[in-house]
Amino acid sequence: MLVQGIWTRHSIEKLPEARSPNEGIADGEGQPIHIIGIGDSVIAGVGVESLSESLTACVAGKLSSKMNRSVSWAAYGCNGDRARNLIAKVAHLSNEEVDQVLVSIGVNDVSSVTSVTRWHLEINALIDELKQHFGAPIVFMGLPPMGAFPGLPQPLRFVLGVRAAMLDQILMNVTQKHDDVFWSDTFSRMDFRNPVKVLVARDGYHPDKQACEISAKKIAMLVIEKILHEA
Numbered sequence: 001m002l003v004q005g006i007w008t009r010h011s012i013e014k015l016p017e018a019r020s021p022n023e024g025i026a027d028g029e030g031q032p033i034h035i036i037g038i039g040d041s042v043i044a045g046v047g048v049e050s051l052s053e054s055l056t057a058c059v060a061g062k063l064s065s066k067m068n069r070s071v072s073w074a075a076y077g078c079n080g081d082r083a084r085n086l087i088a089k090v091a092h093l094s095n096e097e098v099d100q101v102l103v104s105i106g107v108n109d110v111s112s113v114t115s116v117t118r119w120h121l122e123i124n125a126l127i128d129e130l131k132q133h134f135g136a137p138i139v140f141m142g143l144p145p146m147g148a149f150p151g152l153p154q155p156l157r158f159v160l161g162v163r164a165a166m167l168d169q170i171l172m173n174v175t176q177k178h179d180d181v182f183w184s185d186t187f188s189r190m191d192f193r194n195p196v197k198v199l200v201a202r203d204g205y206h207p208d209k210q211a212c213e214i215s216a217k218k219i220a221m222l223v224i225e226k227i228l229h230e231a
Contacts, residue, residue, distance in 0.1 A: 015201060018045025018054055023074040026057075026064035032072045034097045035060055036134075039086060039104035042141065043077025047206030051075050055141075055186075055207075056102055058216030059223075066220060072097075082108045083122040090129045098136045100223060106143040106171065110164045119167050123174050127181055139219060140175055141186040143168040144207070151204025184222050186215035 025032060037043040037056030045054035060073035076093055078085070083105050105126070109119055130138050146152065147161015175183040199211040207215070 015046050015206060017041070017077070017079055018048050018051045020051060022051050022076065023072070024052055024057060024060070025070060025072040026060045028064040028068050028070040030069055032070035033063065033099050034072050035063075035074075035100040035102060036093070036098050037073065037075040037077065037102040037104070038090070038093065039077050039141075040081045040106075040108055041077065041079040041206060042104040042107075043075050043102075044079050045075065045077065046079050047201035048209050048212060053209050053212065055104070055212045055216055055219075058212045059102060059219050062216045062220035063223060066224060077104070080108055081105065082112060082114065083119065083126055087122065087126050087129055090126070090133050093133070095134050098134045101130055101134050101136050101138045102141070102219065103130070103138060104141045106167050107146070107164070110143065110146060110160055110167055113163075114167075116166055116170060120170050120174065123171055127174065127178055131178070131181075137180040137182070137223075139182045139184055139222060140171055141184055141215070141219070143171065149205055150200060182222060182226055184215075184219050186218055 035056065037054070037059075041047075042055055045051045048054055051057060054075055054077075056073050056075040060071040063069065064071045074094075076089075078089075081089075086103075086105055103126075106119075109122075114122075127138065143164045145161060146164040147158055149157060149160075152160060172183040175181045199208060199214070200206065201208045
């Protein structure tokens with residue numbers, strides 16, 4: 001598996017982060033709702049052409065459509081970031097006019113063999129940092145089913161799939177212990193190997209535009225039902 005891991009890192013197609021601008025607005029009525037996406041390659045838009053097609057922008061579009069409300073968005077992602085990287089960056093992000101924080105993190109912790117103990121500690125630390133800095137509800141995206149990534153060889157795919165499921169379970173459990181912090185099974189139940197619905201980019205590893213659209217719909221419904229409805 002070590003050999004497979006080294007081979008995969010060198011052989012898998014390196015897709016770029018999506019093109020800027022990294023912010024925009026989905027038109028609608030009333031004062032805009034402001035959402036910010038932070039985290040790893042999913043937020044950085046790896047797998048799509050433009051950040052206007054990325055998950056953060058898709059969530060804004062879905063919210064605007066369902067609520068007929070203006071929704072502004074900004075995406076600050078970095079390909080390769082782990083939880084510890086994100087913790088260090090939070091304080092440097094603008095916290096003006098943020099109503100909702102969307103977080104994608106964990107895949108690189110899986111592939112970098114972050115221990116479950118360290119993951120648990122870092123997710124708690126990340127939540128504390130996010131709540132203190134933004135003071136807004138937070139939605140964590142569930143880790144994807146890495147055991148279904150066609151770009152990974154076996155048995156490495158199976159092992160990473162098991163680790164991803166373990167870290168995702170910890171993430172879900174931790175979020176349930178915090179007020180205004182939510183977990184969404186965004187990618188976790190997608191069948192990335194289904195030939196009828198190709199949901200991965202050409203590298204066989206990152207979600208494509210269709211996967212972002214599907215996940216954005218789930219997140220938008222969660223935000224409407226659990227956060228905006230209560231507000």
